Amino acid sequence: MADRTFLDWPFFDDGHRRLADDLDAWCAAELSHHHGDDVDAECRALVAKLGRAGWLRYCVPAAYGGVHEQLDVRSLSLIRETLARHSGLADFAFAMQGLGTGTISLFGTEEQKARYLPPVARGERIAAFALTEPGSGSDAAAMTTTAEPHGDGWRVNGAKTYISNGGIANHYVLFARTGYAPGAKGVSAFIVDADARGLEVAERIDVLAPHPLATLHFRDMVLPGDALLGERGRGFAEAMATLDVFRTTVGAASLGFARRALDEATARARARRLGAGTLAENAVTQARLADMVLDVETAALLVYRAGWLRDVPGRRNTREAALAKLHATDGAQRVVDAAVQMFGGDGVRRGEVVESLYRDVRALRIYEGASEVQRVVIARAHLAGDGA
Template sequence: MSDRSFLNWPFFEDRHRALAAQVEAWAARHLPVDHGDADAACRALVADLGAAGLLRHSGADTGEVLDVRSLCLIRETLARHDGLADFAFAMQGLGMGAISLFGTSAQRGWLERTRAGRAISGFALTEPGAGSDVAHTATTAERVPGGFRLNGEKTYISNGGIADLYVIFARTGEAPGARGLSAFLLPADTPGLSVVERIEVIAPHPLAHLRLTDVMLPEAALIGRAGEGFKIAMSVLDVFRSTVGAAALGFARRALDEALARVQRPRVGGGTLADHQMVQGHLADMALEIDAAALLVYRAAWTKDSGAARVSREAAMAKLYATEAAQRVIDTALQLHGGDGVRHGFAVESLYREIRALRIYEGASDVQRVVIARSVLG
């Protein structure tokens, strides 16, 4: 069992500790799942997480706000048990984050379904030619009588191909660059939306390249106001970037657990790997990285929950440090396993594949460095 003493830090309230125990108990009964069919696994995970009531934390009721500490605790715990379970939970929150923060009462009907596990959501922001450069989004949403006509492409879209709806960002042209984007609610069965490619990556997740060809949406599909798309996207990422750091933290904690079990096994000839000071030094570095990451993640979450309008700097620091540190921790755990570290079926091999994407999605590490540097210079 991973160290749980961090739950006594002043960032948390009794309700958070109770939630952590609830998620731990659920995860112990249900995880890990078979990743052989990632689509089927994600559908089942969403349904099970909804039935357990855990997905109610992925969105906010009318008049309430998302509790970021709860999101982080859930993601950390799920990631420690099963990366695909973390993915399934996280995408219900990220996919509907714009609706939680800016949606109308009619749009929030979809939120009720995703929080119950009866619908799967996707967040369609990334494009083939833009990547992290949201300001250069090329997908267009042309005003037509009664609504909008959308054309363009989105890629590396999580839950692409299995989602029931997407929040999609397109250029409406109110101003150049980032100020000319808008956000829309797009049901997956809308004519003109197609999945042109399913994308296979090193850690199986449902991902797809989407194409929009003369997709017609009514005025009611617009989230917030026209031209507010960049603000909406950044507001969502302001919340969920910290949770990416929490998922990385869960992976790192699992890696340390696996390493501790490995180095304390009796060896032929007597003693253990843990008897060697160099191994002890590695373990110390891993524990230090984990605690430092946890402090940054839960500082960012606590700051947002305490009423800060924006936590771009804190969230960027949390995501950057936690994901990079987790990569180092997992790499060390793999090294301590020797040949078994790269052998399929061992936890550290799976963790090594799972962690890599977290340094890219929701703003790559270098993007986070830019965010932090601008904050320091400003």
């Protein structure tokens, strides 16, 4: 059983505590870390299941079927942490419903919100966020996909890659260059329905922890004028504002993986015989467990501080979210690796929870801003005096 004492921290209210308890009980009954070979079918089923149970209502504002008036980062983080402890794929399914509609929640028109958000909250529509390109990963502002005026709408050409839910999504929030200014200037956001003519799922991508991922090609794809999301030329800022909300939750998912790894390692240490005693009585094992506890506790403090800053004082938390994501993802990698080591040969055996966690946790240090990028964000904020 994962430590729950953190729920007593002042970052949370009673509603958050009920959410964590109710979701944990639901996950224990409904989810597993082990999955079959048809990842597309499983993701579709998980989205539907999460929707029926009401958990996806936290991904949209209350006016469109959600729980909170605005997106509540602490709730999103608690949900991702809890789901990740029980099922990496369920965490993925939930996260993409939030990220894939976050820009719509923040910047969409009333018509766009009314069309796209309620079915996402019900688990009836699968969402995706299309920012990364073959030639621009961490340097997202270097994108080359273009959207040019075409009659009353837009004509789009280019490609996106490593797009989560690529191939199974019902809509994509797409970022493309609508002007010729350098860098982040001239980028706009669009909502693209999956059946748009000119949109091709060019390649499905198989990765360490299987998820629906794809490369998308756009060949003279024509969009209506009302596909524009937010202001023309403000798309990059809209993407970064969306990531400011959801980057903290990546740290929370990492925290969930780390807590599960710590639980598995603790149980192993208590049960595994070593000479006349158990692993838990060995000083080397105790030191390793202490380091794991330290990584978990400090990650939790950073994650939920970042969420509280966004939710309560309403501050932009770019610096704090970067700190949380960097420390939580790096720390989770250390914790999971230590758990695998404590299991010995069993730690890399298919079917063991720690083996699954080892595959699940690695990508989190890359997506939504690699660790190297988070260090740049933190250093720049520090040098500018933010938080000093």
